[in-house]
Amino acid sequence: MSLPTGFRYVDHVAFTVPDLAEGVAFFVEALGAEELYRSARGPDAEFMPEHFEVPADARLELAMLRMPPNLNVELFQWWSADQRRDHPRHCDLGGHHLCFAVEDVDAAVTHLQAHGARVMGGTKEVGPDSPVVAGNRWTYLRAPWGLLLELVDRSRVQNPPPLVGPTNWTDPSRTGKDL
Numbered sequence: 001m002s003l004p005t006g007f008r009y010v011d012h013v014a015f016t017v018p019d020l021a022e023g024v025a026f027f028v029e030a031l032g033a034e035e036l037y038r039s040a041r042g043p044d045a046e047f048m049p050e051h052f053e054v055p056a057d058a059r060l061e062l063a064m065l066r067m068p069p070n071l072n073v074e075l076f077q078w079w080s081a082d083q084r085r086d087h088p089r090h091c092d093l094g095g096h097h098l099c100f101a102v103e104d105v106d107a108a109v110t111h112l113q114a115h116g117a118r119v120m121g122g123t124k125e126v127g128p129d130s131p132v133v134a135g136n137r138w139t140y141l142r143a144p145w146g147l148l149l150e151l152v153d154r155s156r157v158q159n160p161p162p163l164v165g166p167t168n169w170t171d172p173s174r175t176g177k178d179l
Contacts, residue, residue: 011072012064012071012073013071013073013074014062014075014076015073015096015098016075016076016077017075017076017077017147018077018085018146020061020062020063020075022144022145023063023075023077023145024063024065026144027065027067027073027075028065029115030111030112030114031067032067032068033065033067033073034068035065036072037063038062038064039061039062040059040060041060043057043058054078054080055082057080058078058079058080058083059078059079059080060077060078060079061077062074062077073098087147090148095148096148097140097147097148097149098150099150099151099152100152101152101153101154103153103155105123105137105138105151105153106123109123109141112141112149112151115144116143116144117141117143117149119139119140119141120139120141120142121139123137124137125137132159133154133157134158135154135156135157135158136154136157137152137153138150138151138153139151
């Protein structure tokens, strides 16, 4: 299966954070992102409701980050008089998480905890009841402001499905080696 005609690739994912400086610092310092640019918009009583479906008083500041080797992440900080402050749970509509493939879940957990992330329940391993990904080690964490993160280590999976993009993606820190 391929993308519909005219579609090329996924460009980025975006998350709203309560404090843009804190969110950017976490992604840069804990996850190795590079900040590409910042922008701001609003308030604009005509534009904002029509183009973002937010209240007329809403305004935003954003930062676009590059996560090597394959992902752009856009972080938004919004202001509005009636802004909701609760985070959706996994089971709520709009629930989401950002997952990182790692070489060692335990080491990655320790690293993220040093940057203020909170582990949810500890590391688990997928059993034989899910044979395609049996051996997969994973855990969920919350970033300091609440974003759900997942860490996954597929190194023990016998024949993992092709979940990561093209085989020609390379990690700039491991020149010449496929991911």
